[in-house]
Amino acid sequence: MRVPCCEEMGMKKGPWTPEEDQILISYIQSYGHGNWRALPKQAGLLRCGKSCRLRWTNYLRPDIKRGNFTREEEETIIKLHQIIGNRWSTIASRLPGRTDNEIKNFWHTHLKKRLKQSHHMVIQSLTYAPISTQFSEFISSSESDSPVEKVTGPANEEEHTINANVNDDMAFWHNLFMKAGE
DNA sequence: AATGTACGCAACCGCAACGAC
DNA sequence: CGTCGTTGCGGTTGCGTACAT
Known part of the structure; x- marks a missing residue:
């Protein structure tokens, strides 16, 4: 035993x-x-x-990075989470110096809040555009230069957040449709 | 100044995966 | 192939601190 x-x-x-x-x-x-x-x-x-x-x-561990997450790290977490979900250790492996626990905490304390905000936004956007159009926009923006990546500077912080949120929800719906198609 | 509440983070717990035998 | 021991992961908890009243 x-x-x-x-x-x-x-x-x-x-x-x-x-x-x-x-x-x-x-x-x-x-x-x-x-x-x-x-x-x-x-x-x-x-x-x-x-x-x-x-x-x-x-x-x-000596290689651990301390301090706030950078904008790039934040975006990486959001994007990877869209793709692989709560695979914190996998996400951490893409962020040198960050631990799965740290990323998990950061997600729950900071990024998760944005999902709530984005929830009503995606519903709003679905009202005005067909889902197929939104998916093609989402996929093309993910493959090339994402609008999120083009946004820099504190002045665009709100816009950046909104873009990330919408992408997040687009991914959710995309995954849902992919599963349905299986 | 005292008290209540919210938040962030370190640490714990349970479980699944993996390798050795 | 099954069992056992160990490790790693993700979810959750609880404490300390900052902030609000």
Whole structure:
């Protein structure tokens, strides 16, 4: 019977202390992380391997980029999410220095709000244009220079957001139709 | 200044995938 | 081929902080 790491006795939970961070960093720098399950014991940490791996990959890794997401990163996330959905690790692999957890959090706290805003916009736009026309516009804009990419500068922030939102919903409807056609 | 509320982020949990045996 | 152990992923939670009243 396998014991979940969360049930292992004597394992510490909750926020990591600077001391624990330092132990983990210096251990991995010296020996690497061949076996996460064995690592905490060997390093002298009262944490489960899962917790160590998470702390390292999401916070302590030297190549992690800190700070706000750039406009390009934001656009990449939106576009990839349109295509592949909640595949955060896949999206993260396209954004050097960003972790899946960070992207997931960013999506839920910032980008998700835009879906709500865009919901009424797409309904509004569907009222005035046939769906086939909108798909061809969406696909051609995705293949060539997207209108989203042409927008730069803070003055166009709202327009940029709206374009991204509409694209998002277009993708949703596009996927829906593709599935229906299968 | 005190209290309530909303938000952002780090961390946890459960499950699926994968490889070793 | 089935079982077991480990890792990785995505969803969710909960705490700390900023902001509003």
